[in-house]
Structures are given as structure tokens and as C-alpha cells.
Amino acid sequence: MSNYKIETKCVQGGYRPGNGEPRQIPIVQSTTFRYETSEDMGKLFDLEASGYFYSRLQNPTCDTVAAKICELEGGSAAMLTSSGQAANFYAVFNIANCGDHVVCSTAIYGGTYNLFAVTMKKMGVEFTFVSPDCTEEELNAAFRANTKAVFGETIANPALTVLDIEKFAKAAHAHGVPLIIDNTFATPVNCRPFEWGADIVTHSTTKYMDGHGAAVGGCIVDSGRFDWMAEKEKFPGLCTPDDSYHGIVYAEKFGKEGAFITKATAQLMRDFGSTPAPQSAFLLNLGLESLHVRMERHCANAQAVAEFLEGHEKIAWVNYSGLPSSRYYELAKKYLPKGSCGVVSFGIRGGRAAAEKFMKKLQIAAIETHVADARTCCLHPASATHRQMNDEELIAAGVPGDLVRLSCGLEHAEDLIADLAQALESI
Numbered sequence: 001m002s003n004y005k006i007e008t009k010c011v012q013g014g015y016r017p018g019n020g021e022p023r024q025i026p027i028v029q030s031t032t033f034r035y036e037t038s039e040d041m042g043k044l045f046d047l048e049a050s051g052y053f054y055s056r057l058q059n060p061t062c063d064t065v066a067a068k069i070c071e072l073e074g075g076s077a078a079m080l081t082s083s084g085q086a087a088n089f090y091a092v093f094n095i096a097n098c099g100d101h102v103v104c105s106t107a108i109y110g111g112t113y114n115l116f117a118v119t120m121k122k123m124g125v126e127f128t129f130v131s132p133d134c135t136e137e138e139l140n141a142a143f144r145a146n147t148k149a150v151f152g153e154t155i156a157n158p159a160l161t162v163l164d165i166e167k168f169a170k171a172a173h174a175h176g177v178p179l180i181i182d183n184t185f186a187t188p189v190n191c192r193p194f195e196w197g198a199d200i201v202t203h204s205t206t207k208y209m210d211g212h213g214a215a216v217g218g219c220i221v222d223s224g225r226f227d228w229m230a231e232k233e234k235f236p237g238l239c240t241p242d243d244s245y246h247g248i249v250y251a252e253k254f255g256k257e258g259a260f261i262t263k264a265t266a267q268l269m270r271d272f273g274s275t276p277a278p279q280s281a282f283l284l285n286l287g288l289e290s291l292h293v294r295m296e297r298h299c300a301n302a303q304a305v306a307e308f309l310e311g312h313e314k315i316a317w318v319n320y321s322g323l324p325s326s327r328y329y330e331l332a333k334k335y336l337p338k339g340s341c342g343v344v345s346f347g348i349r350g351g352r353a354a355a356e357k358f359m360k361k362l363q364i365a366a367i368e369t370h371v372a373d374a375r376t377c378c379l380h381p382a383s384a385t386h387r388q389m390n391d392e393e394l395i396a397a398g399v400p401g402d403l404v405r406l407s408c409g410l411e412h413a414e415d416l417i418a419d420l421a422q423a424l425e426s427i
């Protein structure tokens with residue numbers, strides 16, 4: 001499918017039924033698979049043949065959907081995980097272990113920050129956080145001899161900063177390590193990080209890819225371009241024998257195109273088991289079939305809402321990279337020419353108390369911690385997710401008391417604007 005446009009890949013990628021086979025992807029609801037001989041199965045355990053034996057490692061439905069996302073991103077191999085958290089954990093832990101170090105943008109999802117700065121730190125992996133807006137010198141200064149990867153988000157959740165992917169890729173490659181990009185908010189419809197030098201892409205498919213708030217999930221895609229063997233000393237996990245598979249060397253046996261995902265499946269999925277249910281993969285595929293159509297509407301609605309808010313007297317500030325007033329407007333034009341995403345954040349004049357009042361009056365926008373849903377949803381962090389913080393702590397965390405995050409759904413823009421207008425009227 002590689003010559004087709006992204007819209008066609010969303011609809012048809014990953015699966016081509018044979019004569020008389022089901023048009024919709026089959027849900028293979030089976031934990032296990034039957035073989036004629038022990039020798040046949042033995043080849044799978046030696047990684048000498050590819051095939052299925054136990055759904056904790058691989059399942060045909062999940063692989064079909066991973067293949068579609070692989071085509072959308074323009075990668076060489078991909079795997080689904082049970083959540084975005086699992087995808088980011090696997091992507092990093094596949095190459096950075098105890099005693100290693102990772103350079104990471106400060107503008108990342110809170111759950112990922114916690115995973116890296118608290119949980120993986122306990123596992124002995126250290127992170128240095130750098131501003132996405134840092135200079136090349138500041139970025140280069142963050143590297144150490146034991147640095148194994150660089151990590152950032154195309155559009156950060158919830159800060160909505162746009163990452164200069166080329167700048168981060170250049171620094172990563174100058175230090176012989178890959179750039180991992182979480183592309184959740186942009187989706188491959190609006191940005192394909194491999195085209196800008198990224199090496200590994202991750203997703204929380206829970207967001208726009210699913211798009212209907214139906215199934216939590218994640219995905220890892222490999223570009224197949226990072227030359228692990230050229231940096232042998234840095235990546236022993238990929239470039240030296242794995243005793244649990246009779247001493248195979250992933251980078252030799254599966255090459256640049258297959259080594260990363262094969263290792264993540266054969267070791268991390270085997271040992272941690274964060275595998276998605278086939279039913280969840282099926283639901284994800286339904287979402288992917290309309291991703292290109294939905295992203296266009298999410299972006300158009302967010303643009304209309306952002307423009308309305310920016311002109312409103314009761315609004316103190318608006319953060320959306322589609323507005324010329326945004327400091328990320330130029331970067332968004334370069335990396336996200338079709339639009340960024342449906343999430344807009346803004347400040348209500350009158351601070352925390354006014355924002356709380358505003359939230360109570362909303363009728364279409366539902367109060368949820370979720371984003372990227374077909375239905376518009378809204379969150380006031382100071383009275384919900386961050387309610388234990390005082391005003392100073394909120395500012396330090398980048399979520400001032402007046403901040404409201406709105407995830408524009410697929411409703412009509414005029415209805416969304418009217419809902420915001422009446423809620424602003426009331427304060």
C-alpha cells in the first residue's frame with residue numbers, strides 16, 4: 001500500500017482479504033494456536049520461523065492493526081500494546097536499562113513524566129529534561145556517555161508545544177542514539193515524524209486513533225533506519241547474543257528493519273505481557289478507518305473555537321498553534337501543515353473561581369480527564385486533576401488556576417461556540 005495516500009491507508013491498510021475471506025478484519029479470540037509437530041512449534045520459539053503460539057506475545061488481529069499503523073507512519077515494523085503508557089515504557093526500556101540515561105523534552109504527558117522521572121528512575125534509568133524550546137547548545141549539553149535515546153512529543157499533552165523534530169533528531173544522531181517521538185496528538189494524518197528524522201514513533205491509540213473513547217491502547221512503530229550495529233557498544237541488547245533465544249543477535253538476524261520490534265516482542269511482551277485484547281484492536285481499527293476524516297473536523301472546530309475565544313473579552317489568553325499569536329505558529333506551519341489537533345487551552349479572566357463557574361455552565365462540553373474524543377470534553381485542572389496544588393504550585397506546573405483545556409469533538413462548530421458563549425456570559 002506504500003504508494004497510496006494516507007486516506008486510502010487509513011481505510012484499507014494492513015489487511016487484504018483473500019478470495020471468499022471476511023471483508024472486515026477477523027477477531028481471533030484465541031489465546032493459543034495448534035501445530036502438527038513439536039518441531040514446527042520449536043522453530044517459533046527459536047525465532048527461526050514467524051507465526052503465532054500464544055496471544056501474550058502476538059495475535060493475528062493485533063498484528064493486522066499494527067500493520068495498518070505501520071503503513072500510516074511509513075515504518076518498517078510495528079506492535080500494539082495495551083496502553084500508551086506501555087508503548088512508551090517498552091520503546092525506552094528496549095534500549096535503555098539500569099545505568100543508562102535518556103534526554104527528554106520537559107513538555108510531555110504527565111503520565112509519561114511520572115513513568116520516566118519516578119518509576120524508571122527506580123529501575124536505574126536516569127532522565128535529563130530539557131525545554132522543547134532550548135538552543136542546540138543546551139540540547140547537546142544534556143547528553144552523557146551513557147545516553148541511549150532522546151524522547152519528545154510532536155504536540156505535547158497538555159502544554160500544546162510543537163516540537164522542532166529536526167533539531168532533536170540532529171542532536172540525537174550526532175550522539176549516535178535514536179529519537180523516539182510520541183505522535184499521539186498529531187496522528188500520522190497530520191505529521192509523520194519519520195519524514196523529519198525520528199527513528200521510533202509511539203502512540204496512545206486511546207486518543208484520536210480510537211477516537212470514540214472505546215478502548216485504551218498503544219502502538220510502537222520503527223522507521224527501520226537506525227543502524228544499531230554502527231553503535232554496537234551502546235546497544236548490547238540488540239547487538240550481542242540473547243541467551244533466552246539460543247544466542248541470536250537481533251540486529252544481525254532481523255536487520256535494521258526488524259530488530260527493534262522483534263526484541264520488544266520477544267523479550268518485553270514475553271516478560272511484561274502488556275498485550276491488547278483482540279477485541280480492542282478491532283475497535284481501534286474501526287477508529288482508524290475514519291481517522292483522516294475526523295482529524296480534519298477536529299482541527300477545523302478547534303481553529304474556529306480558538307479564534308472565537310481569542311476575540312472574547314472574558315478570555316485572558318488562548319494557546320493553539322493554529323493562531324498567528326502562538327509562539328508555535330511557524331513550527332506548526334512546518335510540521336503540521338494540515339492542522340495540529342482538536343485540543344485548545346485558554347485562561348478565563350477572574351482566575352480559578354471564574355473558571356469553576358464557567359465549567360458548571362457548559363452543556364455540550366462534558367467534564368472529563370479524556371481528550372481526543374468524538375464528543376467535546378473539557379477539564380479545569382485546578383479543580384480536578386491538580387486540585388491539591390495552590391496557585392503558586394499550579395503556575396510552576398504549567399497549569400495556572402485559570403487554565404481550561406477543551407478537546408473539540410466532531411459536533412458543529414457553531415454549537416460549540418454557542419455553548420462556550422453562554423457559559424462565559426454567566427460569569
Ligand SMILES: *Cc1c(COP(=O)(O)O)cnc(C)c1O
Pocket residue numbers: 083084085086088109111112153156157182184185203204205206207216217218
Ligand atoms: C494519553 C497519553 C499517553 C498515555 O496513554 P494511555 O493510553 O492513557 O496509557 C501517552 N502520551 C500521550 C501524549 C498521551 O496523550
